[in-house]
Amino acid sequence: MRRVRDVVDVPARLLLLGGGHAHLSLLQRLRSEAPKGWQVTLVSPHPRQIYSGMLPGWVAGHYALADCAISLAGLCERAGIAFAQTAATALDLEHNEVPCADGERRRFDLVSIDTGPEPALFALPGATEHALPVRPIEGFIAGWPGIVRRWNERGDPFEVAVVGSGAAAVELAFAIRFRARREDAAGVRVSLVGRDAEPLVGTAGSVGRRVLRLLQARGMHWRGDSTAAQILPGSIRFERGAALPFDACLVATGAAAPHWPRAAGLATDDAGFIRVDRTLRSVSHPQVFAAGDVAAYADARPKSGVFAVRAGAALAGNILAACNGAALTEWRPQRRSLYLVSTGDCRAIASWGEWSASGRWVWTWKDWIDRRFVQRYRD
Ligand SMILES: Cc1cc2nc3c(=O)[nH]c(=O)nc-3n(C[C@H](O)[C@H](O)[C@H](O)COP(=O)(O)OP(=O)(O)OC[C@H]3O[C@@H](n4cnc5c(N)ncnc54)[C@H](O)[C@@H]3O)c2cc1C
Missing domain, CATH: 3.50.50.60 (FAD/NAD(P)-binding domain)
Structure with a gap:
């Protein structure tokens, strides 16, 4: 595959919109695998990402907010990439620019969208x-x-x-x-x-x-x-x-699509979610990638953090490959996923396909998985 930009003395621009579940893997990988000749910027309205899986636990009083927070600004700093605290308000695919709420139009050679659902x-x-x-x-x-x-x-x-x-x-x-x-x-x-x-x-x-x-x-x-x-x-x-x-x-x-991807002319599904192929690249615009709830995958899956996280690993690999001019890899999401639903009182229900179980041990398991997830993105 050809590099998006072959001129090496002018850095190419990779713009990441949203610090959602899917972009966390990429932010982590950029720490050790920053693509040469690329300037990377994360655009996010908040300097932290609250891990939604732990939000009910915060409401119940089991967690402090700090337990559920991942510092996006900190991840960017450690990866040596720029952090812009603002929100994308539109997408200009003719000029490859993202107009933002702070009045700036940010240019890109590649853009990756993980802004979650509305x-x-x-x-x-x-x-x-x-x-x-x-x-x-x-x-x-x-x-x-x-x-x-x-x-x-x-x-x-x-x-x-x-x-x-x-x-x-x-x-x-x-x-x-x-x-x-x-x-x-x-x-x-x-x-x-x-x-x-x-x-x-x-x-x-x-x-x-x-x-x-x-x-x-x-x-x-x-x-x-x-x-x-x-x-x-x-x-x-x-x-x-x-x-x-x-x-x-x-x-x-439930989840609705933001209006601006469709308004920009990106191919979307009927509900307005960005249609991507198995490499998580837009089916209509090769300079655009998307993952998480904002994306409509080639293999349709429920909108959930579980699939956003799994897509994130594949997205990270393919964004780095695209920056380095390497071949992209197809992602085939698993058919089923484990759901752990907390019930307030340090108990939870687990379900996997037709199987389900509940009890205190399920909460202990969920708590361990959730804390470990957040911990992975700490220093
Ligand atoms: C209370 C609650 C509990 C949940 N529990 C679970 C669970 O246990 N398991 C599960 O699988 N799923 C769960 N979900 C669903 C899960 O939260 C979503 O599926 C998941 O967050 C989707 O991840 P994402 O990467 O698409 O985006 P998100 O994680 O939503 O992140 C999107 C990010 O983009 C930013 N953003 C938004 N708009 C813009 C913009 N215009 N420009 C720049 N940045 C922008 C946002 O601020 C946010 O940081 C839960 C949801 C809620 C509300």
């Missing part, structure tokens, strides 16, 4: 005004302590509604209930709201039923078959059925 809030009016969306995660982190303060000031009863029925929503609902009990806020009641008959639809095996039993055993309320249509001040309006009043509402309703 919260899927477009179909839920009122979500940003009257509820706390779980993404962007930094916004959630800023807003969550206010909810705890309110339930402590208000006293009994205090209704918390969590909209969403995927792993993030389930974990957060259990974490909130645990946190409330830990703080002797016995009047905090937690409802989980989903559009399907049971939570975690799409996860094989009996995990959804396990979660339902656990919700019931803990006196939590599952409102299934309910599509939220609007968040009003103090209540959720549904497409059908009675409204659900709340004192605090969290929204964790």
Whole structure:
């Protein structure tokens, strides 16, 4: 394969957008394998990346925020690459430039995109005004302590509604209930709201039923078959059925694509996620790579941190190969992945295909995996 730029006295520019799960491997490898003749810049709105797998543990009170944080600025410094604290707002593929929120247009010869998903809030009016969306995660982190303060000031009863029925929503609902009990806020009641008959639809095996039993055993309320249509001040309006009043509402309703990749003319899937081939290169623009939730892989897989991390290793190899003019390698993601869903009380549910199990040992296992992941990116 030809080098993107053969002129060696002018450094070629590699621009990394987003310090998500997939880019962490690349940032790590750049420490020891910086491509010669390339100037590398990471663009990220925050100097740290909060590891989402540990976020419910922070809500429950098991972790300090520092336990869940990976310093992107620190990784860049150690790799000797530039860090620009801003966000990409568009992509100009004619001039190979990225307009950013700080007003700069950053030029590139190669760009790699790992900016994660946007919260899927477009179909839920009122979500940003009257509820706390779980993404962007930094916004959630800023807003969550206010909810705890309110339930402590208000006293009994205090209704918390969590909209969403995927792993993030389930974990957060259990974490909130645990946190409330830990703080002797016995009047905090937690409802989980989903559009399907049971939570975690799409996860094989009996995990959804396990979660339902656990919700019931803990006196939590599952409102299934309910599509939220609007968040009003103090209540959720549904497409059908009675409204659900709340004192605090969290929204964790899945992943949507950012608007700018499609607007730039990149090939995307119907939902707007960047279509990449098995080398994680854009199918329409060879100067663009993408991985993580923002990408639509050739072998479709669920949007999850697990697959973002796995794609990250492949992406790192291929970005370095592209910079060095070497051949790219195809990535074939595994079919199944292990899911570990925490249930607030230092217990968790594990699922692998049809198999599932739960208990304290699953939490110990998850805690070990998560801490080790974050530790890998520390000095
Ligand atoms: C509470 C919670 C718990 C979860 N638990 C699990 C779990 O246990 N297992 C699992 O597999 N998945 C889990 N997930 C899903 C997981 O978080 C995502 O699938 C994963 O984060 C996707 O990784 P990513 O690399 O695509 O992007 P992300 O990890 O989301 O990172 C994207 C980065 O890009 C930055 N960025 C965003 N926009 C821009 C821009 N315009 N310009 C520059 N930078 C930008 C962001 O600030 C962020 O740092 C959980 C999600 C949540 C919310």
